[in-house]
Amino acid sequence: xxxxxxxxxxxxxxxxxxxxxxxxxxxxxxxxxxxxxxxxxxxxxxxxxxxxxxxxxxxxxxxxxxxxxxxxxxxxxxxxxxxxxxxxxxxxxxxxxxxxxxxxxxxxxxxxxxxxxxxxxxxxxxxxxxxxxxxxxxxxxxxxxxxxxxxxxxxxxxxxxxxxxxxxxxxxxxxxxxxxxxxxxxxxxxxxxxxxxxxxxxxxxxxxxxxxxxxxxxxxxxxxxxxxxxxxxxxxxxxxxxxxxxxxxxxxxxxxxxxxxxxxxxxxxxxxxxxxxxxxxxxxxxxxxxxxxxxxxxxxxxxxxxxxxxxxxxxxxxxxxxxxxxxxxxxxxxxxxxxxxxxxxxxxxxxxxxxxxxxxxxxxxxxxxxxxxxxxxxxxxxxxxxxxxxxxxxxxxxxxxxxxxxxxxxxxxxxxxxxxxxxxxxxxxxxxxxxxxxxxxxxxxxxxxxxxxxxxxxxxxxxxxxxxxxxxxxxxxxxxxxxxxxxxxxxxxxxxxxxxxxxxxxxxxxxxxxxxxx
Numbered sequence: 001x002x003x004x005x006x007x008x009x010x011x012x013x014x015x016x017x018x019x020x021x022x023x024x025x026x027x028x029x030x031x032x033x034x035x036x037x038x039x040x041x042x043x044x045x046x047x048x049x050x051x052x053x054x055x056x057x058x059x060x061x062x063x064x065x066x067x068x069x070x071x072x073x074x075x076x077x078x079x080x081x082x083x084x085x086x087x088x089x090x091x092x093x094x095x096x097x098x099x100x101x102x103x104x105x106x107x108x109x110x111x112x113x114x115x116x117x118x119x120x121x122x123x124x125x126x127x128x129x130x131x132x133x134x135x136x137x138x139x140x141x142x143x144x145x146x147x148x149x150x151x152x153x154x155x156x157x158x159x160x161x162x163x164x165x166x167x168x169x170x171x172x173x174x175x176x177x178x179x180x181x182x183x184x185x186x187x188x189x190x191x192x193x194x195x196x197x198x199x200x201x202x203x204x205x206x207x208x209x210x211x212x213x214x215x216x217x218x219x220x221x222x223x224x225x226x227x228x229x230x231x232x233x234x235x236x237x238x239x240x241x242x243x244x245x246x247x248x249x250x251x252x253x254x255x256x257x258x259x260x261x262x263x264x265x266x267x268x269x270x271x272x273x274x275x276x277x278x279x280x281x282x283x284x285x286x287x288x289x290x291x292x293x294x295x296x297x298x299x300x301x302x303x304x305x306x307x308x309x310x311x312x313x314x315x316x317x318x319x320x321x322x323x324x325x326x327x328x329x330x331x332x333x334x335x336x337x338x339x340x341x342x343x344x345x346x347x348x349x350x351x352x353x354x355x356x357x358x359x360x361x362x363x364x365x366x367x368x369x370x371x372x373x374x375x376x377x378x379x380x381x382x383x384x385x386x387x388x389x390x391x392x393x394x395x396x397x398x399x400x401x402x403x404x405x406x407x408x409x410x411x412x413x414x415x416x417x418x419x420x421x422x423x424x425x426x427x428x429x430x431x432x433x434x435x436x437x438x439x440x441x442x443x444x445x446x447x448x449x450x451x452x453x454x455x456x457x458x459x460x461x462x463x464x465x466x467x468x469x470x471x472x473x474x475x476x477x478x479x480x481x482x483x484x485x486x487x488x489x490x491x492x493x494x495x496x497x498x499x500x501x502x503x504x505x506x507x508x509x510x511x512x513x514x515x516x517x518x
Contacts, residue, residue: 004066085109138179154188277306
């Protein structure tokens with residue numbers, strides 16, 4: 001199959017749909033790739049790198065005659081006419097908002113695959129362009145906020161005085177929100193975040209932010225993987241939270257989007273009027289109308305009270321090198337799914353939930369909207385995942401026990417320990433006491449450590465395993481066969497833990513090392 005990569009023609013678009021690395025992956029799958037000359041220059045990918053990866057070069061028209069044309073943005077009028085009937089087009093189409101474009105693609109006889117219509121199921125994560133781009137956008141939103149903000153993010157204590165840390169409030173804890181939370185936290189800001197899905201609280205806290213709680217009825221994900229829309233009462237209560245938190249924040253980042261619909265208005269003009277001069281609002285939903293009432297897509301607005309409202313619609317394109325790499329990887333994964341035989345033959349399986357959701361036009365027909373896809377959808381031929389159990393029916397392990405039951409179990413354990421103490425030698429009793437205290441201390445230490453820090457604590461666990469190893473070595477020469485056997489087993493297990501811990505630590509450290517240029 002011939003895959004064409006044209007230059008993006010939308011003003012301000014700096015990304016490209018394939019990078020030299022992803023072109024190499026496509027060539028390895030048995031495809032031919034032709035790249036328009038200069039297509040990757042704005043993303044710092046010169047033509048020479050594409051040639052080295054195995055792609056052919058074309059001044060322009062040739063890429064549109066390919067079997068599959070891959071783009072970042074939808075083709076414009078004259079570009080649409082260049083697509084040949086029967087060709088495939090993979091790009092972001094916003095199918096729910098551009099029905100006229102779908103009609104034109106169907107009339108052209110093009111099979112259009114909307115990269116921004118990937119269903120939110122685990123099997124489709126490798127194709128999820130929205131997640132890839134919003135992750136980049138969340139990072140860039142904080143960078144833009146830092147540029148517009150008149151102070152530093154981290155608190156400082158200097159001879160000239162004390163500078164308090166910036167206070168950041170993030171609305172929405174999806175991919176974009178979590179990226180913004182992590183970036184702002186790493187810069188030293190005090191971050192608070194809100195989401196109508198209470199189950200994301202742990203994710204928010206693991207990124208270093210405080211979760212703003214609101215007593216809500218069960219309001220989790222809808223069947224498509226996105227948050228459900230709020231009813232009128234819930235929306236009113238949430239708006240009160242937004243107003244209170246925005247007034248106390250220096251920087252507000254909004255990330256709420258409803259696929260195929262205008263963005264919900266969460267920050268009103270009255271709320272912005274209560275913010276301090278110099279505060280910044282970064283509206284990541286500006287492309288869909290904005291979450292802030294004062295947002296003007298594509299520009300920065302300064303209100304009468306000195307608040308800057310950033311409405312950039314090209315946040316991922318402001319990091320074109322990384323964004324292009326992620327987008328190109330999504331495209332390569334799609335091509336691998338379309339050609340399972342690795343022989344260049346396209347197999348468009350319309351019974352596959354993922355491919356059916358992506359396909360918005362085919363054989364002259366508009367296929368949007370697709371049939372609803374459940375977030376638990378399994379690949380055809382595979383057993384479906386068991387239905388989720390409601391939280392009220394089955395709580396996670398460790399939370400279903402009531403305090404009364406826990407107290408009864410602790411009492412029984414104390415009685416058993418007392419009975420054992422009456423018949424045990426003094427040495428055994430002392431060892432059991434130390435062991436019990438160690439278990440209690442270890443349990444509370446580990447459970448109170450943020451999940452993100454578990455892996456960095458490997459060095460400490462190696463030290464503990466080293467102590468176990470020393471004790472086991474001291475008992476290897478014991479005359480008792482049982483003691484020797486236990487000591488040998490302890491040596492083996494502790495050694496595995498020690499060497500495995502160091503291996504994982506070394507692998508983590510390699511991730512943060514710069515590769516030396518040849």
